[in-house]
Amino acid sequence: MTPQPVSSQGGIDADSFDAFIEQLRRYVRDRLIPAEAQVIAEDAIPEPILREMRDMGLFGLTMPAEYGGAGMNVSQYVEAIRQLSYALPAYRSITSINLGMVCSAIKNGGTDAQKAEWLPRLAAGEIASFGLTEPGSGSDSAAMQTMAVRDGDDWVLNGTKRYITNAPFAKLALVMARTSRETLPKNAHVSAFLVPMDPPGVSVGKSDRKMGQAGSHIADIMLDDVRLPADALLGGEEGRGFALAMQSLDNGRLSIAAASAGYGRRILDTAMRYATERRAFGVPIAEFQLIQAMLADSEIELYAAECMIADACRRIDAGEKVLRKAAATKVFASEACGRIADRCVQVHGGAGYLAEYEAERFYRDARIYRIYEGTTQILQLAIAKNMLREFASV
Structure with a gap:
């Protein structure tokens, strides 16, 4: 997508954005959905589609225009993700780490030189990954084992990052590592490093087999013993890595919420189509009130999720801190998507358990959204802690 004029609220102007969304909506339905069977069979997005996605600017939606991106604000980016997520989750997965997390961290915390080096490359479609989780730690930064030790003008990194989306394809990893063996207040023992994937000592394990999300x-x-120059430290300052990671996770969590809402809409549409076509006792099963109740409950939850997403995005674009609201939105939307997928299987009855029908795949695909970017349970803790701190300060 060619960078467009900036609106008064930030991002691109409304007319250009509306035209892009309509183009994206058609592309999803006319190109991406018909290719889903091939993606699932090959467990990979075909290279011609990746080229098309790069040409459409889908890897650079949030990059500033001066670095070759479209310059969308968070509301626009998240709406684009919601539209893209109507199709197979792999299409969102390949772009979203660039857009919602790595780009955000570099924009917010990178030096001018780091922005100039990496943002144009990411906007052009080089794939990035985000390295926070480890074999023994995820949300618990105190248990992080990956170490970065200063050696003259260089940093030397040792450790393992686990469950890293896009690791097999990535050209860059944003890696969180300890720069102090002591666990410091406010997670100041964690710094962020821009790690190219080609230096000696960097290796990637085999792709993990998963329950769902084929192609991702x-x-x-x-x-x-990965040796990096001093300027690999994001922002050139130690101890800011975890804070930058958490800031970028707000965008990542809203992306997952949008993915949940977008895929939830696809799942509900599929359930309604089956309910109107499948007949029992001489009538479409859509005429049965208990089927209608499941469809209505799904619509109610999708509407609530979409409203939460829009509100959280509006607030972040206005400069508000949205840690609690982003977490709440991600929890609600991902849990709702899981319930909608379950109802879709139920509407299909026995057919919903068969791989011949999409309902079975939707059920498996949706399950990870309750885990991505913070499990429901860890986000419940984060929300409660934020609430209690705010209450104590009154």
């Missing part, structure tokens, strides 16, 4: 790949990233 996760793998371990191993760092064995």
Whole structure:
């Protein structure tokens, strides 16, 4: 997508954005959905489609225009993700780490030189990954084992990152590592590093087999005495890595919420189509009130999720801190998507358990959204802690 004029609210102007969304909506339905069977069979997005996605600018939606991106604000980016997520989750997965997390961290915390080096490459479609989770730690930064030790003008990194989306394809990993063996207040022992995937000592494990989300790949990233120049430290400052990661996770969580809402809409549409076509006792099963109740409950939850997403995005674009609201939105939307997928299987009855029908695949695909970017349970803790701190300060 060619960078467009900036609106008064930030991002591109409304007319250009509306035209892009209509183009994206058609592309999803006319090109991406028909290719889903091939993606599932080959467990990979075909290279011609990746080229098309790059040509459409889907890897650079949030990059500033001066770095070759479209310059969308968070509301626009998240709506684009919602539209893209109507199709197979792999299409969102390949772009979203660039857009919602790595780009955000570099924009918010990178030096001018880091922005100039990496943002144009990411906007052009080089794939990035985000290295926070480890074999023994995820949300628990105190348990992080990956170490970055200063050696003259260089940093030397050692450790393993686990379940890293896009690791097999990535050209860059944003890696969180300890720069202090002591666990410091406010997670100041964690710094962020821009790690190209080609230096000696960087290796990627085999892609993990997964329950669902065919075409999307996760793998371990191993760092064995990886020597990086001093300017690989994001922002050139130690101790800011975890804060930058959490800031970018707000965008990542809204992306997952949008993915849940977009895929939830696809799942509900599929359930309604089956309910109107499948007949029992001489009538379409859509005429049965208990089927209608499941469809209505799904619509109610989707509407609520869409409203939460729009509100959280509006607030972040206005400069508000949205940690609690982004977490709440992600929890609600991902849990709702799981319930909608379950109802879709139920509407299909026995057919819903067969791989011949999409309902079975939807059920498997949707399950990870309750885990991505913070499990429901860890986000419940984050929301409660934020509420209690706010209450105590009154």
